[in-house]
Amino acid sequence: MIFQCRYLCHHNLLNKFLAQYSTSESFVYALRSTKPKSARVKVQNFVDVKFVKAFGGNGGDGAISFLRLWCNPNAGPDGGDGGNGGHVACLKVKDLSAVPTVIKGEDGKRGQPKNCYGRSAEHLIVKVPVGTVIHRLHNDITAKDIESKPLWYLGGSVVGDLSEDGEIFVGARGGAGGHGNAFFLKDSLKAPQIAELGAKGEEGNFALEIRCISHFGLIGFPNAGKSTLLRAITRARPKVAPYPFTTLKPHLGIVKYSDHEQLSVADLPGLLPGAHKDRGLGLSFLRHAERCIALLLVVDASYACPWEQAEQLLFELKQFDPHLPSRSCLLIANKMDLPNAKENLEEALKHLKIPVIPVSAKMGSNLSSVVNEIRRIYDKNVREEENEVE
Incomplete structure (x- = not known):
């Protein structure tokens, strides 16, 4: 029936x-359900909007180093490049309650002598639910503004929509690693005393909104x-x-x-x-x-x-x-x-x-x-x- x-x-x-x-x-x-319901009301707050400040990891600095061998004390520069900083990316989970407010990617490692490159940082994957819409906000907006005002009032722009399982959005890219002094070796400069600093990672304010x-x-x-x-x-x-x-x-x-x-x-x-x-x-x-x-x-x-x-x-x-x-x-x-x-x-x-x-x-x-x-x-x-x- x-x-x-x-x-x-x-x-x-x-x-x-x-x-x-x-x-x-x-x-x-x-x-x-064969399991009886609880006699008391259990209110679990559902987090549907989350303010997030994301920082991509900084790139590692290039090294200034010169190779000295017993047979050739002036073998030339051998400073390695720094590693790349880690990205901050989003992947799916159940809800936004476990998403931290400040997310910082790992920095790349510094270059080493003997042309050893610094290790690139692992990318930081932040898990968010399927159906999350990502808004990029102005830098002067804070978490209190998110709680007191609707998103449309804050004037942000939609930059990501994770509507399918497995989609990834990169919110803040890590900086590139700097070149070591071995990179600047040329005929007119046999002993370069310069190296690059690693690039600074991107940063931005985002609002993560669940619509599905x-x-x-x-x-x-x-x-x-x-x-x-x-x-x-x-x-x-x-x-x-x-x-x-x-x-x-x-x-x-x-x-x-x-x-x-x-x-x-x-x-x-x-x-x-x-x-x-x-x-x-x-x-x-x-x-x-x-x-x-x-x-x-x-x-x-x-x-x-x-x-x-x-x-x-x-x-x-x-x-x-x-x-x-x-x-x-x-x-x-x-x-x-x-x-x-x-x-x-x-x-x-x-x-x-x-x-x-x-x-x-x-x-x-x-x-x-x-x-x-x-x-x-x-x-x-x-x-x-x-x-x-x-």
Whole structure:
């Protein structure tokens, strides 16, 4: 069965939903964790923007040295070149919490006598998540500016986008090693007393921003029940309270299936009308929806005219990015256990053109429909990507 309704619902309405989601495809089922959830709320801050100051390693200095042999005390210059400084590069990991604020590449070693070159430094690889966007900032911007102001206000430029697994971005190149005095030997200068200093490595201020944090994003106005829904379908434990803006940072949860597939769902902070103008830090929250393969719009079905909530959410998404509403969207009508919710939902179906699933996250009603539908959307997206590759 697709539905597991615990609340009273009109039979015609239920049959309409069953006809909408019944297919000949066999769904794999979501697994329920055998490990009990913790009784206390564990809030793990998700770091989605990180200020980083990067310094490439300096090149090693060239050596000034002259070779003296028993048979030829004036054998000539033999100072070796210095080694190259190490680059600072980015590679993928899970999140930004382990990324240091100041990153300094290793310096190259100094050149040695007998034409021995200095050792070049190893490149410093900084691991960042797939989907990280790298902004180059002005040198006078500090970490406090990142915390208090949105990135678009700071006037930086996007210089890297690590959207594919294995991509590398070089943020600060190491300096080249200096030449030793043996390099300057020529017919007119038999005993050069000069050598080059190693070049200074590049440096710069960067902001690392995660835009792809999950497969699906829960989007809605404050108090729509997004956190309760995430707690109901995953083992995540976001804070839940009967007042707006309980969620201030994105929270991630994982839905596990019987074929060992795992899908991530993000509970994004609540939006306000005018979020595309950064009202209520809306731009900081909307950017997380840019690369989700599908958007799960959560509305409170107990409010009058719930379809207006959905239309307002779609409007905010379109104003932020005209392409966002064109991707897969699923409307989740939450709080169906409250009075008037059934009547409001019946009226909403006359106005909405996107799929709707009624649930009660608090009572645990009809949640299997949600996890089955997001798996169907994910499988469809995977098939489309495979067809594009072929």
